[in-house]
Amino acid sequence: MKKIIVIAAALLLSACGFHLKGSQGLSGNLPYQHWSVSGGALQAALETALRRADGMPVAVNQAQADIAVTHVDNRREVYTITRAADINEYLLTLHVRAQASRHGKPLGEPFEVYAHRTMNYTDSEVLGKEEEGQTIWSEMYADAAEQIVRRLTFMKAAD
Numbered sequence: 001m002k003k004i005i006v007i008a009a010a011l012l013l014s015a016c017g018f019h020l021k022g023s024q025g026l027s028g029n030l031p032y033q034h035w036s037v038s039g040g041a042l043q044a045a046l047e048t049a050l051r052r053a054d055g056m057p058v059a060v061n062q063a064q065a066d067i068a069v070t071h072v073d074n075r076r077e078v079y080t081i082t083r084a085a086d087i088n089e090y091l092l093t094l095h096v097r098a099q100a101s102r103h104g105k106p107l108g109e110p111f112e113v114y115a116h117r118t119m120n121y122t123d124s125e126v127l128g129k130e131e132e133g134q135t136i137w138s139e140m141y142a143d144a145a146e147q148i149v150r151r152l153t154f155m156k157a158a159d
Contacts, residue, residue, distance in 0.1 A: 030055045030149075031157035032102075036063035041072050042096065045138075045145035053149050065107065067148070071097035074137070079118055092117045092133070094140045098148050100155065107155055113147040115140040 030053055037057045039046040046067065047057040060066070072094070079091035094115040100107040117136050121129055 030152055031107075031155045032064035034058045034062060034064045036060045036066040038066065038068040039145075040069050042069050042141050042145050045141045046148065048142070049145040049149040052146075053153065055149070055152075065100060065102045067098060067100050067152070069096060069098045070110065071095070076133075086123065087121050090119045090121055092119055092136055092140065094137075094144055096144045096148070100152060111148050111151050113144045113151075115143045115147075 030050075033054070034056050035050055036059065037043060037046050037050065046069070050057050073096075075091075075093040075095075077091045077093070078087055079089040080087075082088050096113050096115075097110050098113075099110045117140060119129070119133060119136055
């Protein structure tokens with residue numbers, strides 16, 4: 001009886017379209033396969049995101065198109081405070097602007113992507129919070145890179 005319930009639950013989950021996050025690629029295809037990446041702080045994250053989307057980061061002279069990060073803005077602001085006027089949470093904000101181009105000509109408008117996270121803060125755990133902050137920033141860079149690549153899939157290839 002338990003086997004039947006487990007099998008029925010598995011069939012229901014697969015029938016509703018449930019997929020683990022990151023287990024499926026992007027819904028669209030990239031307009032070009034070979035990309036030159038000028039990402040600055042997002043270089044590694046953009047190259048990883050392109051590979052996941054079946055793109056290939058290559059050298060400038062072998063690229064069909066370019067993606068360049070033109071602006072990165074990191075902000076850490078006080079989000080909440082306690083009654084004793086101590087900082088309780090920070091709001092971490094990442095704003096990235098990027099431009100896709102082919103042979104020096106821009107492909108569409110520049111992309112602007114944002115990522116926001118909150119980080120709990122305690123004065124007694126300063127060293128641990130520094131490491132946690134670095135982890136959160138790297139996750140936000142990866143998220144911004146995924147957003148940029150997702151927007152690239154909506155572009156049309158130009159001859």
